[in-house]
Amino acid sequence: MKDGMKKGMAAKDEAFCRFISPMTDFGFKRIFGSEGGRIFLNSFLNSLLGAGISIEEYLDKEVSPDSAKEKQTIFDILCKDSTGQRFIVEMQVRRQPHFIQRSLYYMCRNITGQLKKGGKYTDIRPVVGIFFLGSEMDMDTESHVGVPRQGCINDYILTDKTGGGDDYDSFRQIYISLSRFNKAESECTGMIDKWIYTIKNMERLNEMPFKDDEELFRKLEEYAETSNMDPDQRLAYDLYVDSLRAYDRTLEYETKMASEKARREGHEEGREDGRKEEKMKIARTMLDMGFDETSVCKVTGLSRETIAQIALEQNPSAASAEQQP
Numbered sequence: 001m002k003d004g005m006k007k008g009m010a011a012k013d014e015a016f017c018r019f020i021s022p023m024t025d026f027g028f029k030r031i032f033g034s035e036g037g038r039i040f041l042n043s044f045l046n047s048l049l050g051a052g053i054s055i056e057e058y059l060d061k062e063v064s065p066d067s068a069k070e071k072q073t074i075f076d077i078l079c080k081d082s083t084g085q086r087f088i089v090e091m092q093v094r095r096q097p098h099f100i101q102r103s104l105y106y107m108c109r110n111i112t113g114q115l116k117k118g119g120k121y122t123d124i125r126p127v128v129g130i131f132f133l134g135s136e137m138d139m140d141t142e143s144h145v146g147v148p149r150q151g152c153i154n155d156y157i158l159t160d161k162t163g164g165g166d167d168y169d170s171f172r173q174i175y176i177s178l179s180r181f182n183k184a185e186s187e188c189t190g191m192i193d194k195w196i197y198t199i200k201n202m203e204r205l206n207e208m209p210f211k212d213d214e215e216l217f218r219k220l221e222e223y224a225e226t227s228n229m230d231p232d233q234r235l236a237y238d239l240y241v242d243s244l245r246a247y248d249r250t251l252e253y254e255t256k257m258a259s260e261k262a263r264r265e266g267h268e269e270g271r272e273d274g275r276k277e278e279k280m281k282i283a284r285t286m287l288d289m290g291f292d293e294t295s296v297c298k299v300t301g302l303s304r305e306t307i308a309q310i311a312l313e314q315n316p317s318a319a320s321a322e323q324q325p
Contacts, residue, residue, distance in 0.1 A: 019224045021203035023134055025076065026240045028091040030233075031224055033058065033077040040223075041079070043216050045087065047191035048130070048153075048174070056082045078110070084125040086110055093134035103131050103173060111171070126170035132199070133177045152181045152196065185209050283310050 020027040032041045038055055045053045059078045077089040088106055092099060110127045154175045158168040178200045188194045194210045198217070201209075208221035226234060279300040286296045293307045300307075 017226060019202045019205060019208075019221075020226055020229075020237065021241070022199045023091065023093050023203060024237075024241060025091070026237050027203075027224075029076060031220075032089060036223060039216070040220060041077070041089070043191070044195050045130075047195055049128070053085075054082050055079050055087075059086070080125070086114075086125060086127045088127070088129040088131075090130070091132045091134070095135050099131075099133075103129055107171065107173060124170075126172070128172045128174065130174045130176070133175055133179070135179055152177055153192075280306075280310065283307055284314065287311055287314060 020030055022028045022031050031037045032044065035058070038058075042053065042055055045055070057080055059080060076091055078086070079089075080086045088110060090103070090106075096102070107127055107129045111124060114124050115121070154177070156173040156175075158171050160166065176196065178196065181196050181200055183193060183197060185197060188197050188210070191214075194214065194217070198205075198209060198220070202224065208217050208224075211218040211221055222228065226237065229237065279302055283296050283300045283302055283306075286299065287293075287307075287310060291299075293304065293311060296302070296307050297304055
């Protein structure tokens, strides 16, 4: 193997593992959901929603159900700013059925969970849900009604459909479709472009982009390096990534086997249809030559009902004559 090719492959391997991947549950929570990553979460939220947001507290990501019959809610990141406004930030890499309904449920739980007995409805603070989508959702089924259909960022609030009332943005859902973000590094101008580009591509980067213009990305380069993790964290991360890769390989293998099985079954079904059609042709010829239906059944192996139906199709007038009084 040529030295240049070896160096290229080595660089590719190094680029793949130098930074923690935010497309994993572990990496996403470390970069944006830890105390050390609060500076990055603040920057991202302000670039997406406008200046003035300062995260004050990370909240418990597990919301216990009100009764044993209700579903437990677990968030990637749940936090609130200095005004009490709450933010749900989720990374959904793989397709998941009913994801829109799930995100709606998460939002509602954060509304209802704010009030305790005796609480006032006027005390309810706004909730903003931000959901990264790592792959396109299925647009053809009712289970995904409301999934973003165009653009990279889709922003939903409650609005008056008649156009005569005010919009209500205290219940806001934002979906960021990473698969639709196709800008090159040089095409990223605003801070939100830079963040989305970095999140989507970080696991393949050999150095952090935009660090010459933005000091924040220089800090991110150091914070997100796998070499800066302590041994226990690195082991946990490596095991987590390995489990994801093993899952992907298993899913790929099962998909391939299912496809081959369907192809074989379809081929066999086609062959069977062909054999039946050939028998039908023989039956029509024998009936035209005057053979009785019993003989045709014995030769072709077709049922008596099938032969009778063929005979009726070939000579419908005979059936009409039999019906005459």
